[in-house]
Amino acid sequence: MAGEANKKQKREEYRKSLSKEQQKLALPKKKFYRQRAHANPFSDHSLTYPASPASMDWASYYPAFVAKNEESEYVATQPREDTLAVRKLSKAVEIADIGCGFGGLLFALAPRLPETLLVGMEIRTSVTEFVQEKIRAMRSQNVSRGEYQNVACLRANTMKFLPNFFTKSQLSKIFLCFPDPHFKTRKHKARIVSTTLNSEYAYVLKPGGIVYTITDVEDLHNWMVEHFVAHPSFERVGEEEQEKDVCVQVMRTETEEGKKVERNGGHKFVACFRRLEDPTWP
Known part of the structure; x- marks a missing residue:
């Protein structure tokens, strides 16, 4: 864990050394992100996942493919207190x-x-x-x-x-x-x-x-x-x-x-x- 924290700190320092324009264009360096190859799939990882495919907000990952020809840009999913809505992709x-x-x-x-x-x-x-x-x-x-x-x-x-x-x-x-x-x-x-x-x-x-x-x-x-x-x-x-x-x-x-x-x-x-x-x- 200490090694991971150290790598995260170093990549943050590297990003801060760049201008805003450079930050947008610079490719990440693998040396700041390397992690042991093996992960136990049966362990309890801290993960966020949708309750069902209908509640997966893919639009945040593919903004260029958000549907624009619908009556509403949003499609309601399972009701929640925060009134979650999910944008549809084309x-x-x-x-x-x-x-x-x-x-x-x-x-x-x-x-x-x-x-x-x-x-x-x-x-x-x-x-x-x-x-x-x-x-x-x-x-x-x-x-x-x-x-x-x-x-x-x-x-x-x-x-x-x-x-x-x-x-x-x-x-x-x-x-x-x-x-x-x-x-x-x-x-x-x-x-x-x-x-x-x-x-x-x-x-x-x-x-x-x-x-x-x-x-x-x-x-x-x-x-x-x-x-x-x-x-x-x-x-x-x-x-x-x-x-x-x-x-x-x-x-x-x-x-x-x-x-x-x-x-x-x-x-x-x-x-x-x-x-x-x-x-x-x-």
Whole structure:
């Protein structure tokens, strides 16, 4: 905790050393935001999350996509004493990078998919703050082109609260890039892929949507393949189709972990899984 407080103090001192204009444009420095890679998803973290997708105020993350053609800019949600209201977006968030780390994948995909809303979801506080600061800086640097308005990052524990953020069949893509392998058998329950979690991914993915996975740990790769293939809502995407997918190409090269594996001469294991249509009820 002392180390975290010290880093926060140093980044505040760094920001104060910049002019107001520089503060808007300067990219955050990773050395002030680094945090241990592992976080226990079963611990009680201090998190803010919506009671349901209807009460999630996405507009604060994507102000450029707030709907302007409605009778009212606001749509009432569940009644509360503070009369909470949520502004509607002109389109729904479609892509989620779960455990987004420092956001390399998000920043690479955002200009390639300018009309698609992407969100990074990260459990670590400092890492989330880094991505949010970088989004603000990238938007300021690209005002004339309007880039990076379609990307956002929020702190969340998706193992517990994924359906609180997304409605049924809302997403078209989910990325699971270099997740914590949790090597010890007793820790496998904390892996981001499991029979139970795959059902939640199936719930928030639309039919035809894709889950993208990549890791440098072969045992984890085999685990993810085994669990997705065994799930009735998914089928594995063929290698030929997989290799033609631009998102796979970006996923291999743009994440911080991916670059680290590249530098160390490691191997990257990729597998993608398509959400199947639900069977017809008799």
